[in-house]
Amino acid sequence: MTDSPQPKGEARASGKSIADVLSSNQQPAPAPLIASEYTFIGDTDLPASRYTCSDFLKKEISGMWAHCWQWACREEHIPKIGDHYVYDIGPYSVIVTRTAESKIKAFINSCNHRGTRILGEEGSGLSDGLPLQALGR
16 A cells, blocks of 8 residues: 555545535535535644543533534435434434335434333334334324
8 A cells, every 4th residue: 555645635535425425316415515625724633532531422412413414314224115214323313214205204213102212223224114103103
């Protein structure tokens, strides 16, 4: 493997980028998802505590993740009616499901009656009738 120095901001992983995937969609992606802007903000290493400190995680969840759009899944994850995808971020869990051929809905992954989790692990699945009947919608 050759280490060829690249201008700051030009180093990228091999393979398709998110922009490549979005540009191949039938419908155009929203402008904020395809906008590309680069400002060099430094290249110093982050302290390991950013990945291990529970206080920092709490700040990220309350100050950032609860206030920004999340990319929960792609349509390919839920190709058939009844397919679902569970997306978890911090204490939040959402069920994204295909309810009709061209309709996708998202629900909080929680029972209205007791507040317990409806579906377990994050990822794709198929539940005949779930999650809509369990959600009462």
